[in-house]
Amino acid sequence: MAGAGVAVTPTRHHVAVENITITPATLVAALVAAVLIAVVIAVTAVFVSRSVSHSVSRSVSRSLGQSSEHAADRSQAAVTGYLESQSQALNSRLEQFASTIGEFDARRREESAVIAVKVDDLTASSRAVAEEARAVAGAMSDNQARGHWGEMQLERVLRLSGLEEHISYNTQVSVDGGRSRPDALVHLPSGRCVVIDAKTPLDSYLAAVSAADPAERDHHFANHARAVGEHIKSLASRNYDEVVPGAIDVVIVFLPSDSLLAEAYRSQPDLLDRALAGRIALASPSTLLAHLRGVALGWREQRIADDAQTIAQLGRELHHRTTTFVGHVSALGASLTRAVDAYNKAVGSLERSVLPQARRFEQLGAGSTRTLPTVDPIDQQPRSISA
Structure with a gap:
């Protein structure tokens, strides 16, 4: 197999392979070449893929960046407009609030000035009242002055x-031969x-009002109640209904x-019962005024009744006189009738x-130079009086 070769005969469209002899070395070389080619193809594919991906990524990033920039611009414009409108509204409200605060402050200053004047007036009035109270307390230290004060208060209620x-x-x-002298006698329409009596003891009451300690004050008020009770007993023993003509009991x-x-x-809840048992009625200015107004109303009704009786008497007298006068007029008419008949x-x-x-x-x-006048008879008769 050594020394074998390959003869290639090219043509226009294909290559003809003749007498191919494949050895182990040739096969290994072919496999290595195929592996190298596959590696090159794989690396190339990876490189191309990365390049395409990077290009696409850059394109997409550019597109997204442009869109984000436009959206951000629009969002920023909207936010800016909203913030400006809210800022204007807030500034307007702040101006109104500042104006209101200014008005409140001006009013506060005016009211503070008025209050200061009133406080000064009140202070002056308090001082005057305190001085007057001290003067009254000093005046009330005299028994005669206290009696005059009670009498003046009684006369004031009577007038009111x-x-x-x-x-x-x-x-x-003065009654009972000058031995007794009530402060007032109120006459009733019935003749009674x-x-x-206005001679109430005031010593203990004034001491209680002047006391600063509550226990001491209660002690003086208790003495005041006992003094009033003793005064009630004294008046009950005088029997004014027996010495004053027409006095009620x-x-x-x-x-x-x-x-x-x-x-x-x-201080003494049973004081009223003990007073009524002695035929004594205790009265303050308000309660006495109510009773006396009832008496005044009775007097007015009595005057109205008296006036009605006077009017009735005048009416009866007028009727009597009218009857007499009508009789005279009737007699005069009869005389006139007789005179007319005689005429x-x-x-x-x-x-x-x-x-x-x-x-x-x-x-x-x-005859004389004068002419006899004509004498006419009287045809009219006096008018008769009808009832």
Whole structure:
């Protein structure tokens, strides 16, 4: 097999292989060549694939980058417009808020000035009230001054009730031969009267008001209630209904302040029952005013009733006088009727008996220069009075 060869005869379209002799070495060489060719083809394919992939990737990246840039531009423009609109709205609201804050601040300053003035006025008023309270407390330290204060409060309530002094009530009236002098007598329309006493003890109450310690204050209020109770006993023993003409059997004890009565009731809840048992009625300015207004209303109704009786009496008198006058007018009418009848009779007699003779004198020329007048009878009669 050694020395064998291959003869190739080419033609236009094909190659003819003749007398081919294949040895082991030739086969190995062919296999190696085929492997090399396959490796080259594989490497080339990988390189081409990577090149194509990189190109495609760059193309896609460029496309995506351009799209992202356009989208980002559009998004940025939209966000910028939105932020600008929101900023304008926020600035407008901030301006409104600043204006409102300015108005509030101006108003606060004005109100602060007004409040400062009012605080100053209140401080001055408080000082004046404190000074007045000290002056009143000093004045109330005198028993006579306290009595005058109670009397003035009583007269004030009497005037506010609508009663008339010296008609509906009297003050400081001496009774029982000068041994007693009630502060007021309130007259009732029935002719009776009510005795009012305003000499209530105030020492313990004033001490309680001035006390700073609550226990001391309660102690003085308890003494005040006991003093009122003792005053009730003293008035009950005077029997004003027996020494004052027309007085009812209940005496009113006037306390010139509502707190005086309230504290007395608080310290001694049974004080009212004990007072009523002694025919004593306790009254503060508000309760006494209500009672006296009822009395004033009774007086007004009494005056209305008196006026009605006067009107009725005047009506009866007017009717009597009218009846008398109508009688006179009727008599006058009857007299006029009789006078007319007498006149007509006289005229008839004149026409029948006298005038013919007088006219005869005129015919004979014996008459005077005057002409006889015509005398006519009266045909109307006086009008009769109908009921």
